Amino acid sequence: MDFKTLYGPVRSGRLGLSLGVDLLGKRICSMDCLYCEVGPTLAHTLQRLPYTPAKVVLEELSSWREQKLPTPEHITLGGLGEPCLNSDLPEIIVGARKLFPDVPVAVLTNSTLLCDPDVRRELAFAQVVLPSLDTLVEREFLAINRPCRGVVLSQIAVGLLDFRREYAGAINLEILLLQNINDTRENLALQKDFIAKLRPDRVDVVTMTRPGSSPLAKAADPQTLAAWREALKPVARLTKAPGQIQPRFAAETISKVAASELILNSLRRRPQTPDDLAAAIGVKNAQVRMVIDELLFQELIVPAKDFGDDFYRAVL
Numbered sequence: 001m002d003f004k005t006l007y008g009p010v011r012s013g014r015l016g017l018s019l020g021v022d023l024l025g026k027r028i029c030s031m032d033c034l035y036c037e038v039g040p041t042l043a044h045t046l047q048r049l050p051y052t053p054a055k056v057v058l059e060e061l062s063s064w065r066e067q068k069l070p071t072p073e074h075i076t077l078g079g080l081g082e083p084c085l086n087s088d089l090p091e092i093i094v095g096a097r098k099l100f101p102d103v104p105v106a107v108l109t110n111s112t113l114l115c116d117p118d119v120r121r122e123l124a125f126a127q128v129v130l131p132s133l134d135t136l137v138e139r140e141f142l143a144i145n146r147p148c149r150g151v152v153l154s155q156i157a158v159g160l161l162d163f164r165r166e167y168a169g170a171i172n173l174e175i176l177l178l179q180n181i182n183d184t185r186e187n188l189a190l191q192k193d194f195i196a197k198l199r200p201d202r203v204d205v206v207t208m209t210r211p212g213s214s215p216l217a218k219a220a221d222p223q224t225l226a227a228w229r230e231a232l233k234p235v236a237r238l239t240k241a242p243g244q245i246q247p248r249f250a251a252e253t254i255s256k257v258a259a260s261e262l263i264l265n266s267l268r269r270r271p272q273t274p275d276d277l278a279a280a281i282g283v284k285n286a287q288v289r290m291v292i293d294e295l296l297f298q299e300l301i302v303p304a305k306d307f308g309d310d311f312y313r314a315v316l
């Protein structure tokens, strides 16, 4: 089966081996972040629709299970935009949990819809929610996240606190810092107070590790990241990136065609190096390189050397 909504598994710093599910199908988001690794937002909206219908997602997950493809550590709803914009979200979460009862469902969100009680109720079906909140300073928010009309920073903060009160699962907050944009003392002081109220299960202070959508996006330096983590320690459980988790399948079971499909699907959602791909999919590095050479020849992928490393991305 040629998967349209599933990608990966990818090795995620926050979730280990993660099977991604794209709930949008296109670049549809309520934000247009400078650092977005899937490129500029094309439909900038808060409108909820079944962009990728539950039926399509669940058929693909069912096929993934039947083909005995890698069992991930998490099934992660995200993709080419904000997953909570998909109005089939509750059916997708519940269906995924039925198909993979031993694999927790995680949802990545930019938090913009958490002020909607319906969205909070739907998200409650997931075992892990990973909201992001890069800044609590209005001018920084507009500069880094470039929200669409109707998104209000103060409402996001209230929505997150309401969600914490209502939700029994794990909330893993992410703060992504960009140099000279939101790595300020003002933001740090506000985040410290906010996190003390929110009481997330985990806080990840991170920066870009892959090419972003704008040349204005520059990674924060390691000293700044270390200083933020230190400053937030008293109010948050700050987690280091998980170590090497071994994929739960044998590499020999992956045919060349299946490896090629997995790699192409994965690169459609996120630029990666051959080493990233080999570790996530569990095939030998040499096999990944052979597939990459073929995909380059077919002009289905291109190098993305923005970070000076050997990253590749799919031609969308």
Ligand code: SF4
Pocket: 029, 030, 031, 032, 033, 035, 036, 037, 038, 041, 079, 080, 081, 082, 110
């Ligand atoms: S990083 Fe996330 S929230 Fe920001 S534009 Fe990309 S998909 Fe949307």
